[in-house]
Amino acid sequence: MGLRRSLDDYKQNRDTEDRFPGERRTQLGQFTGSERRLVHVSPDGSLRDYSYPLSGLHGISASRFGVQVDGRVTWFDANDGATQTAEGASFVETIHSFERFDIVQRDFTDTLSHVTVFELRGEAPDRLEIVGFVEFTPEGQEGRIGQLIHDGETVELYHNREHDYLGASTELEVTPQVLETFDEILADEPQSFPREDAAESYEGSRLTGGVSFRAELKNGRTTIVTTLSDIEEQPRSAGLEQVGNQIQHYSSSNSFTAKQRPEPLTDDTNRLVETDLTVLDLLSAPTGARIAGPDFDPHYQYSGGYGYTWFRDDGEISMFLLEAGERLGLDVAEQHRKSAQLYLRTQLADGRWPHRVWPMNGRLAPGWANGHLEGSETQYQADQTASVLIFLANYLSSHHGSLPEDTIRDIETALELGIEGMDLSLEADGLPTECENAWENMNGRFTHTAAKFLHAYSAIATTPLNTSVRDHATTQAEHIYNALKTMWCPDRGIYVLRLDEGELDVRVDSNTFSLIDAHLAYEDVGDVSDERRRRLGTHLETAFDCLWTETDSIQGLVRFEDDTWRRRDQSSEKVWTVSTGWGAYAAEKAIRLGVSDHGFDPTVWSDRLFTEIDLSGSLCLRSGYLPEQFFDSGKPDSATPLGWSHAIRLATYAARSTREAKAESGQTSSNY
Template sequence: MRLRDALDDYKRASGEETLFPGERRTLSGRFSGGDGRLVHVEEGVLRDFGYPLSGLTGMVRSRFGVTVDGIKHWFDDEASTQTYHDGTGLVVTTHDTPIGEVTQLDLTLGDAHLTGFETEIEHAEIIAYVSLAPDGRHSRVGQLHHEDVIEVYHETEHDFLGSSTGFSGFRGQIPATFDDLISDEPTEYPRPPHDGRYAEDRLSGDLVCWLPLHDGSTTLITLLTDWEETERSDALDRMETLSSEFTDREAFTAAADERAPVDPDADIPLHESVAADVRVLSLLTGDTGLRMAGPDFDPYYRHSGGYGYTWFRDDAEIALFVLESDQHLDLDLADWHARSARAYCETQRADGSWPHRVWPHNGALAPGWANARLEAGDGVDYQADQTGSVIAFLASYYAAGIDDRKLEKRVIDTLEDAVDSLDETLLDDGRPMVCQNAWEDSIGRFTHTTATFLEAYSALAATDLPIADHARHQATRVYDAVDHLWLSDRGIYALREHGEGGLDRRADSSTLGLIGAHLAYDKIGTVDDDRLDRLDSHVHTMIKALWQDPDDSDIAGLFRYEGDGWRQGEQGHEKIWTVSTGWGANAAAQLAALMADNDDDRAVEAASRARELLELVLPGGVLCEDTSYLPEQYFDTGEPDSATPLGWPHALRLATVSLMDERGMLYAAHKVVADD
């Protein structure tokens, strides 16, 4: 099924300068989700993206419209406007058809997704084409009909489709044929009625349904279930309950308001930005508490290595950002922190490290290319920064106080094993071993990896654990070793040491991680004046070196690193990244805090730079889409690209807003003061 979609997109996107053929993009539209299910809503088209979060595939294709007297008006052929209802997860889409306006409401409640339609068009019906792929299959799929509910199943996954007003008619259809696939033209869905084969209506996950309107409204319901966990009778009961409860807009808005990511009345700085960040991070989180990096837009890995996995670097940094933000903004996210901690305890390997990436719905090992510590030999394809990032979060979470004594014990045990792993990968000169970098595209002894070690040891040293003294000693070793990476003529820290001890002189935004690491070290040691000078130079010089302000568009920001050739398309040079821009804002804010804590007047300039970069990624900023989402990358033309929304920059934005508000530098840089 996904191959058919990829081939169809290839036909539509070939020849475009800013599109990579074969992908399923989420650059426009909005997501509805929660508790594992993730549904993309765009111009009346729905698609499930939640397989990494739930292990269930659900809808792979859909199309909706309104029909009067047999004439169909598909919503994706008409103009539409879309928004979130009052900052909640309810997506409201208004379709302007030639025969009148139709409002579409989309809300996800656990494993169920509800799509409501409202219109004043007389004598109308809603037509819905939905393609379900239980267990990711398009063949060996069957149907069971339960009055007004259709069950589509393969083996483990059983998907249910129903309506609050029933169906006035429905039919099944086989997927696109081989002739369709090899045709030069894209396939039009839904396809015509079957060709006479008696099995088509029953042995297919593709359904065309007609929904009658009662008082101008109806609600389509899809429910995804795991056959090992949900009885058929329970699923049918849930379908009946949802059908009876969600019959009008009031029911949708009430349910959405109850699940708002942030209290709409809370006194929170930049409320729209904070609410959007919490919503996005919630959308990307599975029941385990683990997050996928972003919606998987490239299912055949044609142009990427996949995004629907949990990387412990990204996830733990997000977890730490959320923890610190919650402590200041009072976001009521204690359950998030506990789930993250449990997930890290459960996924730790016997040697104290964490693997390259796992499936967020169950923590099982996922496909990857940096699992040297699971293989025989002493390979360098290991990302040591991931273990450092998890330690920094767990140590900070422990220091904040854990009410659950059993969880606290697990965290302590996990940290003790993790320190052994970190020690094992720290060489005699005080820097980490040769390994893979944060961007996963090269090998060396990286400054960013060194920064994660410094932050991990410093966070541990700030606790009352028995290993704190050892961690303090190790933190000091790493702090001293950072000097080896300094490039005095450029005024920055090198990207890495490579080869026979030579330094890679390129500017790399990941090295901005040094600032947060030193802010953590400053709590257990002394950041001397020479180091403050170098950190100040590093931040400002790095931002200048990576700054991109294309002439032919309104966007501006930081690119990832000098010489970055990934997903350039026809552009021919580095692209702007929201991660790097957000990292620049966060590092500048951290630098301002570090300077203020050391009574250094340069805090004012750093805060001003942080505010300038933050504005680029805030809602209304040039790198933030109207959806409130931060795509991973931008072309110079202003076209977004890659995973959208990406969790990492949203967490960076949240943490930067929180830190700048806490330190009094969010609105006026001259207000920066030391934290007494």
């Protein structure tokens, strides 16, 4: 998204109370994608690329579609009669309803091509055409763009390496669109595109990324194709040929094939699993690395960007997927393999991982928590390394018999090196050193970081490594287990957020839910006392009560007490789907840990919290997507869909299904 479109949105939304002006939101609409391209289809049918982190190609930054009937244009964004559905990771159908007819828009992404089919349904007007405006920003450029119109119809937009193409199956009348001048950019009102007047000169019309068009309907149908390419990988002749082949293929068939248009799911349970797996696929690059979510804030005005791979988020997603796959019998072996290879390839020489990398290639991406690369521990998120090691250890243990020998050796080496990396961050008192937290907004010595270290050391201690490595991991786990007493606040009945300059920060923090999983892992290497179980139960009960928020529109958990991030004009903390889902997941694991034997029944909270992130819950959008946050008004905010939230939901559903199945068979819940 270029600065011009951001400023347009800023002008439109600067006075809103629960919307951040200048962003490119995805809370409404659906995505269609491949491993290299991610395209958002809004309810009005407009398209926008979020593909750069997956492929290095930018594509479409803005678009608009409509119909021209008897010379009069009606844009779909001015028409309220639209419905939208999505099927799988690739197919989106939007129906634009008019008084006498419908326009059915079908969108499908195939590698680096995106296909949009417009089809007339109903009484045909005498003269009807599809009209559109598409703005491309190759290599993220708004200016210094070249435009070629081949044979008067196929349009090529380019900067240096990135060359993008637009073509249609029917006669296409193209008008290049010169974008805003400085005066128009600085004006109070946003500029509407397409402009009514054509470019003033041939020279000006060939130096712009915007193009408007009219496409006739042939037999009630036209097919629009856009293709992104790297000129060093695909020469112009091949790019033009690909556009032509795609047009011919999709315009000659009456409908998409079964592969492109999967059978709709009717069972809600299957639909939840399918939605979560689809989201994780949409956010994945060919390397297996996942973006946190579609990057809605490209100019970093209100966040640090979301179109990167964080090793915490990705490691947690991998572990949740590993659990869910085993419980539900999912075919996700290839995802596990790619994740493991990514982590092996990106591990640093000291056994740790950087803050974040580019999903497309695993290279170091811009970040603010790479202090350990600069020689400082403080600006480093140590829990990220632990999250990756937890997955690698569990993957090795559960798939040891099916992995190639060289992969086993590589993972064993990574785990041994990873222990050394965690040791660097562990102080003599048994707690991790001062570092940055998982929410990336403060420094200190965090309960969450300690919990992830306990989990990682415990998981490694049970892997098929040599005895000395496992013994060392066990000793470190015991050290952290005992040190966690320091983080207990009896007055509040919680494990605190952090130690800050030697003082307890006694706020409730949802990421301390990781204590439950950590103690489950520790059970395999040491004894969890009854007193510790009682404290964990009290901690969960207190945390759920304190973080629970209920308004007329939504219900769920806030991130932590006194959280001020992205409030806009709201005076209180916002509800997060990650925290709500994490709470449901922790409650399920608490059942297994046996905390219910000590006065707290986590089953009630598991049901209550999962209900809110379920498909019909207050925190789930009509699309099935889980956004990161919600305002009290019920308006969703921030990255949508968020991969971490969907992975938590999937793993929680799997754990709940296992518990329910065990209960039906007469087994006690603590055995699942």
